[in-house]
Amino acid sequence: MSAQERREDGGIAAELEGLGDRRGTRVLAAGVSVTGIIARSGEVTGLDASHWTGATISRFESGFSAPVLVENDANALAIGELHRGIGRKSPDFVTLLLERGLDAGIVANGSLYRGANAAAGEIGFLLVESSSFERRFEEAGDLETRLSAATITRQADAAGIPHDGGLTAMQLIALAHAGDERARPIAEDVLDHIARALGALASILDPEYIVLGEGLDGDSRFVASALRSRLEGRIQHVPAIIPASLGADAALLGAAEMAIRAASQTAYLHS
Numbered sequence: 001m002s003a004q005e006r007r008e009d010g011g012i013a014a015e016l017e018g019l020g021d022r023r024g025t026r027v028l029a030a031g032v033s034v035t036g037i038i039a040r041s042g043e044v045t046g047l048d049a050s051h052w053t054g055a056t057i058s059r060f061e062s063g064f065s066a067p068v069l070v071e072n073d074a075n076a077l078a079i080g081e082l083h084r085g086i087g088r089k090s091p092d093f094v095t096l097l098l099e100r101g102l103d104a105g106i107v108a109n110g111s112l113y114r115g116a117n118a119a120a121g122e123i124g125f126l127l128v129e130s131s132s133f134e135r136r137f138e139e140a141g142d143l144e145t146r147l148s149a150a151t152i153t154r155q156a157d158a159a160g161i162p163h164d165g166g167l168t169a170m171q172l173i174a175l176a177h178a179g180d181e182r183a184r185p186i187a188e189d190v191l192d193h194i195a196r197a198l199g200a201l202a203s204i205l206d207p208e209y210i211v212l213g214e215g216l217d218g219d220s221r222f223v224a225s226a227l228r229s230r231l232e233g234r235i236q237h238v239p240a241i242i243p244a245s246l247g248a249d250a251a252l253l254g255a256a257e258m259a260i261r262a263a264s265q266t267a268y269l270h271s
Contacts, residue, residue: 027066028263033076035100039121048234068259073251074121077184077244078105078112080254083261090208094121094201095244097251098169098194098215102144104201107222116212123197155186170218177222184261191223195230203235213244213251 124144176187
């Protein structure tokens with residue numbers, strides 16, 4: 001497909017290439033951040049990736065003349081932080097997201113760690129208690145199901161907490177922090193669950209920092225303090241818990257960083 005045909009076909013690829021044309025350059029690479037696991041085959045897999053399941057990197061590349069780099073969103077956040085954020089201070093940290101499921105990106109010795117099946121950091125699948133063995137998890141993991149907006153909303157409804165179309169974990173925590181006594185026990189349970197996950201990560205990986213990204217960055221100082229108080233005296237080393245230094249678009253900036261690094265390996269002379 002020619003560049004002109006791609007522009008006529010429409011979509012994001014067309015928009016990017018059109019923008020490049022107007023600026024007198026061309027698209028050299030593109031980065032995409034998605035939920036789920038990016039398998040070695042290039043296929044998007046994982047129970048929490050139902051929106052993308054079956055998609056492959058070639059699907060994303062179909063509209064571009066340039067290479068497309070696709071990465072899990074927590075890993076994309078980790079890549080961004082590695083090169084433009086906390087990675088400038090430390091080679092060992094973990095990023096945490098709770099926007100579209102609970103997910104972590106792991107940087108060890110200055111490199112992103114993906115694991116044997118590219119599934120490292122899928123902490124939403126941690127099994128919380130004995131009752132976890134009484135069911136199978138067909139759509140999402142045990143821990144992330146307990147922290148999902150659907151679960152939080154049901155609990156808020158049962159407690160008589162008013163809301164406008166649903167509540168996320170962070171919104172519920174914010175209500176409790178603001179003094180809503182109905183929200184407090186639910187928020188405490190949510191923070192307990194997240195702290196257990198961080199305790200497991202810290203005990204196994206010994207990171208210097210835990211970086212809070214989407215879904216946990218709305219009131220990051222309070223969340224960090226609440227998590228730290230739960231971990232102190234209970235694990236050997238409590239990492240510093242900080243907000244993502246790249247802000248709300250940190251995962252997208254990580255995806256852009258992948259594209260920039262891919263493009264930097266391409267020689268391009270504009271005539």
